[in-house]
Amino acid sequence: MNDNAIRLEIRGATLLAVPAVHFRLPFAEAVNAVCRDLSSRPDAIAVELGPAATAAARAWLQELGVGPEHRRRLPCMLGLHRDNQLLHPAMRERALTLQRETGRELHRLPPALLQEELSFTGLAVMQLSPTDSIVEALRCACELNVPVYGVDLEISARSNPSPVLMEDPWLARGAIRDYAERNGRRALSDTDPLIDGRRETVMAARLLAVLARHRRVLFTCGLGHWVRLAGLLQDPSLAPATVGLEADDAEVGTWRRTLVHPGIAVQSMEWPTITWLWERNRPHPLRGGPAKQDPPSCHEALLGKALEHVYTRTPGASQEQGGQDWRALGRFTHILSAEMQLTLRRFPNLGLVMRCAEAALPKPLSDALGRALTRFPWAKPAQFPDTEQLLDNREGKEGDVTLSGRGRPFRAGLVQGGGILVPNPGLVRIAESHWESHRGSDGSAWSSMLSWRPWERLATALSAQASGHVRKTQRVRVTESFTGQLLDGIDVRRTLREFARGQDRLMVRDSRLAPTRTPTSMTDAFPVVWIFDTGGPRHGEMTVLRTPLTWLLHAGRDRAALEERRDGAGENMADLVLFTDDRGTDLSGNAERSGIWTYLTRGWLLFRPQCPSLRQAADWILRTRSRLTPIYSDAFSNELPMELRHALARDGGPCLADLSWQDRLLRVGLAFGGRTLTLVAPIDFSPASAIRDHAARRGQTIVRVPITAFSKAHVARVRRIEMVPGRVQGEDCRIVYDGHPGDVLGEPEDAYRELIPTAWRHYLW
Template sequence: MPHRLHLEQFGPVHALPVLHYRLEFAHLVREAVRRVKPDCIAIELPSTIEAPFLRAVERLPEISVIHYEGRQRRDGAESVYLLVEPADPLVEGARLALERRIPLRLVDVDTDSYPRHVEALPDSYAIHRIGLTPYYEEYRRAAASVAPGREDRRRERGMAWRLQELAKEHGSILFVCGMYHLERIKDDFGRPQAAPLERVRRQGVRLFNLHPDSCREILDEFPFISAVHELRRGPLPPEPDDRGETLRKRFSAFELIVGGRKDLPAEELLRHAVERGARHAGRGEEFPDRQRIIFRLFQEAARHYRQETGDPVHLWQKRAFFRFARNYALASGALLPDLFQLLMAARGCVDDNFAYALWRLATFYHWQRAEADIPTISISPEEIWGGSRRIRFRPRERRRKGLSHLGFLKRKKEKRPGEWLEGFTDPSICSYPPEDVLIEEYGRFLKKKGAMQLSEELSRTEPFTSSLLDGIDLRETLRNVADGRVYVRESQRAKGGVGSVVVIFDEDRENGNYPYRTTWLGEHEQESDMAFYATPPEDNIVGPGICRCEYGGFLLSYPPRRMMDVWRDPDYVFARSKPEVLLLAALDYSPEKHVVHVAARPPRSIFRQIAARMGKKIVHIPLGSLSSVKLKSIRVLHILHGHDKRQVAKDYIW
């Protein structure tokens, strides 16, 4: 990134124009120090807060807040807050000065009556692509028509005078200054200036540690970006090894025997995710691309989301997420989305659970603690920024009135190691009835949807002549409004009903994630026969004789008690995968002409030929066209070892 650097030089002063609290400018400060090798660094802050500011810089990466009372108003004194966070270029300049033992000077003028500026600035990410020179030139041309205020001129003349004084002592000065002021400071430096009339001491300046909850809300660069910047300032941490740990608590049979797995704390797993993001957010010594940081944030959040819900973020959801976030950012005049826009995209394109996982990781800053060597303060966004944007998450959790909303914390546990394994003495297995009802209802819904799709395929539209047929087709009429003709629609009902239903969540091409295969027969006339493949039951034991699994795919066939074990049927040996076995069985056992096939992609063409020879037809429904929330609710099943477990299963299944 050195070629993106731009410095304005006047006398011994090398001035770097910056925007405050932006990641790209914090890195440009590092590049400027390498290039200039200054014997003094000056920053745009008043000397009246020098002592607490230097203390705050020494505390980094812990984030501090400098607070003092400003101008008086009718409702009392105005509270002034200054955040000292890693991604701010002024803080980075002071930090480098302390680390490299370079003299540091705070050259701004202390004022109580400085108005708040709201400027429509281009996205700072543009600097990563085009460099600072064209960015600053465009900004300077746009700002030339804006007349500075009285306090602006007072501050600028004061900083020019201090730089003149520093120029008498130092041969190379790096000056980190806001873009808004730099051009006028440069002009003032070339003319004699008088010492400013200003406050030389400020009473009541206090330094606070920022509370972790406030840290999630008020940082200008959200904590994940600040954490990545902090980690990449020094040697990168080694690749984290989670040893297969996840944020979801689950126990296998072996772990129950030895007394349960000792899970890593959730905070440590989140820290590992941040470290992975820091390692992969840039190449070598190159400064990380903000766009790449956001991509790594998405990847790690998707990883946690799959661990917790068992459902992956599909490619179409990923594509929709980034398209929506990009368009949202462009609509607000930015190149890349901010955290609020990312969360809105996550909630809209995936679901609330993913949005919560993204927020939890994006706002995680593991250095911040509630207890510190200085007092801790909580600050709301309204106090420091004057407003906020709010978003609500509604993760799907089971809640009970009068109990904690974290219901999983009240789940029953083993009283002694191996107690739950005693429930596996019954050799028979059965399902959990509430899940049976849910999946049968969804099977009927898919049959209706398949029948409607067939009807749509057989319907035809034609211009109105003598008959309205089944009614006016408004869509086609509006599409051809220039013709001045009315179009009517004729709907034809498909011959033959829908029999079997096949749903494929994961094709499991490597044959490793869903090795458990079985066939279940319906227990009564209202249940279908079922064949499925799923995760191993022994990998997640949730109660005595109760195992939790996740479907990779399943087949429903009605009427019940007709299906043999499809996984050992020699007629299906030529199938290449488990989904193909289920589809062949569906064609074989379907009493109706049509078979519904739900999957991410349609089956191979040979299966349509096989179906035609059997006098049947495959109706493919894309998995992405169905509700992801509903699919998650039916994807989980529990296997009970013995019918007696149905009486106690509700105490262990959530």
């Protein structure tokens, strides 16, 4: 367990406490480490929340798939909210005076006035931040399948907190006890004796009741409460309290689900990229996970990379402006360094970085820096259509928030820590671009990491050949003289032509089988599953490569027709699902600083041919009457998107967690494919019986092609995929790669063109 928790022996039971600074990753890591360690794994978990809030949060996490069987990411940012009608007792006289002075009831006064004069917030918001210790404890409770108790009062009046100067929370990493001893007394200055004293007594009494039920309990709360709680727990006169420990269903219903706008969410999490790294590498308490990276070392690198991106790609940021922008960069770094020293920070939070940027950098540069630092797969409204959205109130006073289902503004108080949720207008505006659009800042091109075109061309050509190997024949239309059977009907044009030539005969249509190496139509060729390995680990890293629908719809000649072919809500269309053990080789060390990553895959699923331009892709979809499927919003690189998982859960097939990675690919291909799924695999591989039975129930056929049907050189090449920096630009939205990747990779960009079937070259050349 190292020093990830404070251990107390209380009345024959063990309490493992993680006093935390809310929303900071080191404390969430500590909770996860305690739950992952067999020697400290708890029998129950308690958190600084009310019982109803705890039950509501756990229920939502379980609906999202968090549990013992799965390693699930948490969409960011979700939340729970409820109305607050509790006024601080010290404000009673002031409230009466305010009513007399204004001649209005309190609920009719502006929320900003109520907050400034009475410390009142009309909305209590609990943000399900992935880097918060309380949320991590709730996730671990779901994954360990152990009871979780909310031991705090359900809701209480709050006062305006004053800022507390404490050491950088990153110093608590692996040293929770030492950090709490050094900073616990400082945090006490932020507590309210009228409110927090009562809350802490209730928490201590309920904790004693939990300890009476379970041998080992993990508890996490705010650092400011821990000093007094530790003393109360050792008080022999304090009796356990079971009253109110179990959630009341009616109370649970008062907490309503909400989707938090990114501009508000960024204030209750680590840097978005660090949060993404944590989600990608977060170990499941029972199933483990990828090797942990070291987020603190990322701050400086992330900021440096973002600044380099800003100064090389933002129009106007050049030495031609007399060095003004470069001098502004120097001012920015000096101001940021000074602010970090004044606030005792080793690593700056995002709000501090943006405040310094707004003070020192020209607005275009500070905005570009904000966009670079807030890039993140945010949860979108389309993913949660029945959920209210917590938004910045742009038409009201700065600091107000609104709910999408209500017209009036609120001032919101955070459940974790009791602070006031005050949106930063700059961050709200900057993050908006990531919530609504993927378009580049110049308005004419999109930048991304794109798969290398020769690989796309070879993968498409070999997949077409694989489907041709399966079918062996295709139906060819012919016209012949009528001999007593109408067959497929009269060919009017040919009949008239024969009469014009003096031939008095009726011509009819027919279709016959003829040999082929490619399918009759492009739609017959997909999806195709390629499996290169049959052994190795049961599970691997899964990545979904996609086409943003914003790009595709912009490129199409008939946007309305494309919209009609959309299956589901979301911003992305999955093109490829691949599994790999390889974390990728970065070729950016090349002298040309290419930024290219190459991956050795174990297998992949290709949904459709990969076209050189989005205009060609849109034309192909309309020409073949294909569906825009599967559609999803966002996903991390080690799991299927939520929309795809939900679709799989509804079709009655086997659970993904029970399948090998090979059968997972087949499972996804069957869910989103047609009547036939082509499988290219080694001869010794056979799909699981559950997959075969599922295909039979759906009336689908898995047809196999041995991987030995293809040359070893082609198989070795198509197994390796490269991701190259590039842009989508022009009227036809053609893919243009940055730099000279062909020179770096030693492969011309037009490689494998000769393998594309002639009938398909209009779409693939």
